[in-house]
Amino acid sequence: MKIDHCSNSNPDSVRMRSRTGLVKLELSSVRMRMPRPYHHGSLHGALLEAAERILRRDGIGALTLRSVAREAGVSHASPAHHFRDFAELLSALAAVGFTRLRDRMAAEAATVRRGGGARRRGLGRGYVAFARENPNLFLLMFRSDQLDRMHAGLVAAREAAFALLAGENPDTTRLLAATARWSLVHGLSLLAIDGRLQSIASRTALSDEQILDAVLSADAGRRPAPAPAPTW
CATH class of the missing domain: 1.10.10.60 (Homeodomain-like)
Incomplete structure (x- = not known):
């Protein structure tokens, strides 16, 4: 078999002469099918x-x-x-999670009317929604036993997410209030991931979404009383 480069056509082509005839091979098409290395x-x-x-x-x-x-x-x-090690990879992934969490909270808060209370409820809904949509990533983000707490990207992303709840340069009173809100939405998120909100809803006339909104609105006391308490 004889191989000739095609001179009057595509330079990325060769012709192979054999006893059965002339076969033209397009090298460019072969290259396209080859896996590309990472840039x-x-x-x-x-x-x-x-x-x-x-x-x-x-x-x-x-x-x-x-x-x-x-x-x-x-x-x-x-x-x-x-x-550097497995902890650094997990920490970088957790940092991605905190950035997305912040974006999800901000997007939800942007859909509500102006006002501190409405905005806080929007942030809370965004927090719980992110946890529901990304349960394993959400749980990883708070696995301090497997993360590098001093990882620069993780620290920055985590602080940015909390700052959305606390506001800029909060004083002690606002910081404590933000911590209370964080505790509330984080607990609700864990209940949602674990299916506990659905369990509570099954014993009331409310959906789990209505329960979530009622708690975030601090209005649960004016909602219909639940049926017998759920069995934990």
């Missing part, structure tokens, strides 16, 4: 995306550096070039 700097984000896919699909117990590398389609040694 410089993109593997960091690809590893985080792979980690989140595993977290969402299989839970935190399935996350390891090896499983993330396998999910991303790279060698087992590749994550070490971007993350």
Whole structure:
């Protein structure tokens, strides 16, 4: 068999002569089908995306550096070039979560009419909605036993999310009030993830969304009384 480069057509083509005739091979089409290597700097984000896919699909117990590398389609040694250790990868992923949490709260608050009370309820609904939509990521964000608390990106993202609840430069009174609101919405989020709000709703004439709105509005006392207390 003889191989000739095509000179009067596509330079990315070759002709192969054989006893059965002339075959033209387009190299460009072959190149398009070959897997592309990661561009410089993109593997960091690809590893985080792979980690989140595993977290969402299989839970935190399935996350390891090896499983993330396998999910991303790279060698087992590749994550070490971007993350010092497993805790750093988890911390970077948690930072992504806090950034999304802040965005979700801000988006929900932007849909309500002006007013401190309405805005706070909007922030609370956004907080709980994020937890419901991303339960495994939400739980990871508060797993201090597996995260690097001093990770710069995590600290910045976490503080930005809390600042949305507390406001800018809060004094002690506002800081304590924000902590109380945070405790409320965080507890509601855990109840929602665990299915407890649905359990309570099944014993009342309210939906779990109505219960959530009632609690966030500090108006639960004027709602219909529930049936016998749920069995925990």
